[in-house]
Amino acid sequence: MYGDTVVALSTPPGESGIAVVRMSGREAVKILSGMIPDAHTWETHKIHKRKIRGTDGNLIDEVLAVIMRAPDSYTGEDVVEISCHGSMLIITELIEELIARGAVVAGPGEFTKKAYLNGKIDLVQAEAVADLIAAETRLQSLVALEHLGGGLSRKVREVEDKLLEQLSLVEVSIDFSQEDIETWSAAELTEVSREIRKKLRSLIESEVAGKKLRRGIRITLLGPRNAGKSSLYNALLGEERAIVSSIPGTTRDLLRERIHIGGFTFYLEDTAGIAETGCEIENRGISIGREAARIADLVLFVIDGNSGCEAQEERELARMGHREVIVVLNKKDLGLREDESKVSVRLGGVKAVALSAKEGEGLDKLREEIFSRAVMSSAADLSRERIALNARQAASLAEAERTLEKLEREMDKGAEILSLYIREALEACGRVTGRAAAEELLDTIFNRFCIGK
Amino acid sequence: MLKKDKKAPGFSVIVIGGGHAGCEAALASARIGFDTALITISRADIARMPCNPAIGGLAKGQLVREVDALGGEMGLCIDEAGIQFRMLNRAKGPAVWSPRAQADKKVYHRRMLKALREEKNLTLIEGEATAVAVRNGKVEGVAIAGGEGIGGKKVILALGTFPNGIMHIGEKQIPGGREGEPPSCLLSDQLAGLGIERRRLKTGTPPRLEKSTLDYSRCQIQPGDDDPVPFSFRTRRLQPDQVPCYITWTNGRTHEIIAANIDRAPLFTGQIKGTGPRYCPSIEDKVVRFRSRERHQLFLEPESRESEEIYVNGLATSLPADVQERILRTIPGLEEARIVRYGYAIEYDFFPPHQIHRSLESRKIEGLYFAGQVNGTSGYEEAAAQGIVAGINACLSIRKEPPIFLDRHQAYIGVLLDDLVTKEIDEPYRMFTSRAEHRLLLRQDNADERLMKYAVRYRLLGKELWEEMICRRRRVERARRRLAAETVPADRCKGILKEILPEKGAQPRLATKLLQIPGVDLEEVESVLKDGPLGLGEREREMLRIRIKYEGYIRRQKKMADKMLRMDKIKIPSDFSFEIEALSAEAREKLQIFKPENLGQASRISGVRASDLSILMIFLERRNKQEQG
Ligand SMILES: Cc1cc2nc3c(=O)[nH]c(=O)nc-3n(C[C@H](O)[C@H](O)[C@H](O)COP(=O)(O)OP(=O)(O)OC[C@H]3O[C@@H](n4cnc5c(N)ncnc54)[C@H](O)[C@@H]3O)c2cc1C
Ligand SMILES: Nc1nc2c(ncn2[C@@H]2O[C@H](COP(=O)(O)OP(=O)(O)O)[C@@H](O)[C@H]2O)c(=O)[nH]1
Numbered sequence A: 001m002y003g004d005t006v007v008a009l010s011t012p013p014g015e016s017g018i019a020v021v022r023m024s025g026r027e028a029v030k031i032l033s034g035m036i037p038d039a040h041t042w043e044t045h046k047i048h049k050r051k052i053r054g055t056d057g058n059l060i061d062e063v064l065a066v067i068m069r070a071p072d073s074y075t076g077e078d079v080v081e082i083s084c085h086g087s088m089l090i091i092t093e094l095i096e097e098l099i100a101r102g103a104v105v106a107g108p109g110e111f112t113k114k115a116y117l118n119g120k121i122d123l124v125q126a127e128a129v130a131d132l133i134a135a136e137t138r139l140q141s142l143v144a145l146e147h148l149g150g151g152l153s154r155k156v157r158e159v160e161d162k163l164l165e166q167l168s169l170v171e172v173s174i175d176f177s178q179e180d181i182e183t184w185s186a187a188e189l190t191e192v193s194r195e196i197r198k199k200l201r202s203l204i205e206s207e208v209a210g211k212k213l214r215r216g217i218r219i220t221l222l223g224p225r226n227a228g229k230s231s232l233y234n235a236l237l238g239e240e241r242a243i244v245s246s247i248p249g250t251t252r253d254l255l256r257e258r259i260h261i262g263g264f265t266f267y268l269e270d271t272a273g274i275a276e277t278g279c280e281i282e283n284r285g286i287s288i289g290r291e292a293a294r295i296a297d298l299v300l301f302v303i304d305g306n307s308g309c310e311a312q313e314e315r316e317l318a319r320m321g322h323r324e325v326i327v328v329l330n331k332k333d334l335g336l337r338e339d340e341s342k343v344s345v346r347l348g349g350v351k352a353v354a355l356s357a358k359e360g361e362g363l364d365k366l367r368e369e370i371f372s373r374a375v376m377s378s379a380a381d382l383s384r385e386r387i388a389l390n391a392r393q394a395a396s397l398a399e400a401e402r403t404l405e406k407l408e409r410e411m412d413k414g415a416e417i418l419s420l421y422i423r424e425a426l427e428a429c430g431r432v433t434g435r436a437a438a439e440e441l442l443d444t445i446f447n448r449f450c451i452g453k
Numbered sequence B: 001m002l003k004k005d006k007k008a009p010g011f012s013v014i015v016i017g018g019g020h021a022g023c024e025a026a027l028a029s030a031r032i033g034f035d036t037a038l039i040t041i042s043r044a045d046i047a048r049m050p051c052n053p054a055i056g057g058l059a060k061g062q063l064v065r066e067v068d069a070l071g072g073e074m075g076l077c078i079d080e081a082g083i084q085f086r087m088l089n090r091a092k093g094p095a096v097w098s099p100r101a102q103a104d105k106k107v108y109h110r111r112m113l114k115a116l117r118e119e120k121n122l123t124l125i126e127g128e129a130t131a132v133a134v135r136n137g138k139v140e141g142v143a144i145a146g147g148e149g150i151g152g153k154k155v156i157l158a159l160g161t162f163p164n165g166i167m168h169i170g171e172k173q174i175p176g177g178r179e180g181e182p183p184s185c186l187l188s189d190q191l192a193g194l195g196i197e198r199r200r201l202k203t204g205t206p207p208r209l210e211k212s213t214l215d216y217s218r219c220q221i222q223p224g225d226d227d228p229v230p231f232s233f234r235t236r237r238l239q240p241d242q243v244p245c246y247i248t249w250t251n252g253r254t255h256e257i258i259a260a261n262i263d264r265a266p267l268f269t270g271q272i273k274g275t276g277p278r279y280c281p282s283i284e285d286k287v288v289r290f291r292s293r294e295r296h297q298l299f300l301e302p303e304s305r306e307s308e309e310i311y312v313n314g315l316a317t318s319l320p321a322d323v324q325e326r327i328l329r330t331i332p333g334l335e336e337a338r339i340v341r342y343g344y345a346i347e348y349d350f351f352p353p354h355q356i357h358r359s360l361e362s363r364k365i366e367g368l369y370f371a372g373q374v375n376g377t378s379g380y381e382e383a384a385a386q387g388i389v390a391g392i393n394a395c396l397s398i399r400k401e402p403p404i405f406l407d408r409h410q411a412y413i414g415v416l417l418d419d420l421v422t423k424e425i426d427e428p429y430r431m432f433t434s435r436a437e438h439r440l441l442l443r444q445d446n447a448d449e450r451l452m453k454y455a456v457r458y459r460l461l462g463k464e465l466w467e468e469m470i471c472r473r474r475r476v477e478r479a480r481r482r483l484a485a486e487t488v489p490a491d492r493c494k495g496i497l498k499e500i501l502p503e504k505g506a507q508p509r510l511a512t513k514l515l516q517i518p519g520v521d522l523e524e525v526e527s528v529l530k531d532g533p534l535g536l537g538e539r540e541r542e543m544l545r546i547r548i549k550y551e552g553y554i555r556r557q558k559k560m561a562d563k564m565l566r567m568d569k570i571k572i573p574s575d576f577s578f579e580i581e582a583l584s585a586e587a588r589e590k591l592q593i594f595k596p597e598n599l600g601q602a603s604r605i606s607g608v609r610a611s612d613l614s615i616l617m618i619f620l621e622r623r624n625k626q627e628q629g
């Protein structure tokens, strides 16, 4: 807690579409240089535009970054500020990357605390700084309680209970080896550890960051050939990625790209058009498209608004059932056979948006519609605390997971070593639940085992 | 109470209580060079073991080694008084090996008494201390029943289970400090009058049996180790004529009798109010709480070569005498046993240790130290550890030097002291290896490396042992470097690993890496080294093995310890006010009770969160700056 390099999001996301991630501490410049190789050569207080990639080599975002060297910074330490797109995914990825490289998530009021300890804030303001820390702590536990619904905490507690049980078996074999009581076995410990890792993985993916938000909301373009799906795909991307042609069946593979709308990240997928054809390759493409649509978070069902909807397409739409769908009436520039409201009514209340992929008219309306659906589904997530918490929790659970992996690899090492790993995993979990489970060890032992002479 | 006369006998340090804490305290203080008095109720009961006739055991063995490395007496005494030596956990990693020995209680007492007598700065006084003299919040001396008071600059209280002790055998309640000894009530009451909080705890002991009435042929024999290892770094050779112990078990019939008489057990009738240790339950407790257990293990341990008494380890009880008799009739080998003394439970006062500094000095009364059972601990070894620390600190305080500070990563003693001032004691506190987060660092084999420097600094030990240890360490380090620099060729590795790793053996490996593979012998690796064997003695080879085995882990633990140490270095002044509104209510309350001396201690108090520590840091900083002006 003292002397750590800390990181946090310093602006709420979603407002301006830009988020600022701030890092402070001795290691700040070094950590940044791990991601941007020339960063250590930067002049202080100068802004640089760079691409940031994750350890896996994938592009996280193109960002504006600045180093403010000590002591001329808010905290009095080396400070790095990174401005990125204000999307949940990007922010979470960026913060996780910084954590993986040695930063720790800032505690409540930590930047201000550092500023105070480094003499950047007037002495007499101690109470104010302390109040800020206390207030942010309360806020954080509120967020943890409400948004994480105690659900995550409860599940991690279950993991802790299992670990604690194994730890007590291992410890009993050390501290009470003279008693004739049951003890741990490598086979059981391995099995429990594996199970727990599986659980942690699914928690990290589903609960912690929200699966959807983590990989971005998935949007699939579906519809008959030549309706203009690829054209719309390119238009939303702002660049020519898909081949557009009047030859039906041009798109056969699934194309996927990341787009940002209003601070959210989406994955947009272009598919082959639906048609009854004899071409094997095309049929394959069509079924890939349908599969993609089936698991998508949102389907844009594109039809040629000029020629209108045919019975076959209506059947296709009906097949999607309750899925989130927006019907896009394309080629508005050529004139519409039916207007949006008529189509909507005929199709049973599905939202319809008319636009021209070619001219760009109506695109903004579509973006708005996409955005509002995203917000509806995850408005609650749009808080700074949520992101900070997410990053910390994901990092902590991932650490527990890694520790258990090591435990399994070193199963032949003896109780005193295995105990270290189990304790470490418990500590990592404890950062999510706020529980110091290892302190319950002796209670667990005395409750469970008949010990003592 | 005290003679005003300047010539009244005055001591630098007065120790009250000749138990395991008191003896170490008095010896340390006298050896450091201060004239010391040890007042104890009866000379014949000095260093008496009222319970188990054994010293050491898991975690406790490490404590004895540490006390010894600090120049204490316990290790030497048990090396002479031991009648059976075993290294526990020998089948496990060396980090958790613990020496244990059955003690001849009579020999142990005589050996300790001899050490006290031979100490030239030490005066033994037989009598009951009835009060400590305090003026202006500072201790001045001690009053003794029926005699004159004596003056003293520092007083160490090591009263054991005597303060308001009450013994229970069934419905019978007898005031006493232990079997056959009176309690000490006046002193405890006086301390309470001075505003020192006291609470009750309880512990118990099993019946003692007459050896000739036991049938060992119906029990399982448990011999000592063939190559007994001494406790003391100063003991060169140990040649005990070892005596075996025996094991037997209770059974369903035993449990039936206990269950049928549970309404006569003081533990369950409400007669006993103090809390007993969960790790040392009475047999009635075990039977009630673990109904499904078909049997409980009992160890039959001799109390002394000179007596016929056998201690029944595992059968602690305060059931009425007739029930104790009937229980024995059901146990194989004990059917005909004659009880020499009945088992009993004892309730006593202790003084919750949030009232002392980590140095063991009272927060309220300057110069008054608490050591041993009075702090809520239990066990001879725990007592001795506190005793030697209190003795050293009393002397350092006279010299106006800061107290000895053993950290959690330095010694089990450090863990013990730190726990005492940060944890709530709601049952007698006993050491376990699992209490130490840096267990791999705190081994019985390296207690000298960790602590002997202090003994040398305070002149509790001469330099020779310490110098030997340094040389040993250097030789081991040189050998380790050699191994870390030498690659063992593939064919040699294949040979060494042919049974352990038949498939993957044939590749060149660093000698240290080779040794980290479980099952690889140091001797074998030595035999293939380019420049021949390492030329180390047995103890050094052991050290080398341990260092290589735990290499990476020890490094990690040291790193963790360093991190913790950073927090421990942020001191909290003793007059610092925790009345800070921004702190969480729970943290504020706990901090005011425990008054931590540094941020690390604060962090180990339950209920104190990271944000509370941040807030403390802010206010500590303000204070520092304000003081600097
Ligand atoms: C019945 C019983 C059962 C126990 N069971 C266990 C057990 O199962 N496990 C375990 O670990 N420990 C057990 N113990 C505890 C163990 O004996 C103590 O932890 C250990 O002896 C404490 O050492 P000490 O130096 O603090 O006190 P003690 O060894 O008790 O020594 C106290 C000394 O102080 C003297 N004294 C007291 N008051 C005065 C006074 N006012 N003036 C002068 N002298 C005074 C006494 O005469 C005595 O010599 C038991 C103790 C008893 C009595
Ligand atoms: N006029 C007009 N033509 C369009 C529009 N969108 C697509 N087209 C044309 O329709 C044809 C098929 O487009 P494409 O995007 O390849 O359709 P896909 O098969 O659904 O991917 C191309 O010739 C496009 O130029 C539009 O909004 N207006």
Ligand SMILES: [Mg+2]
Binding pocket: A229, A230, A231, A242, A243, A244, A250, A251, A271, A272, A273
């Ligand atoms: Mg296409």
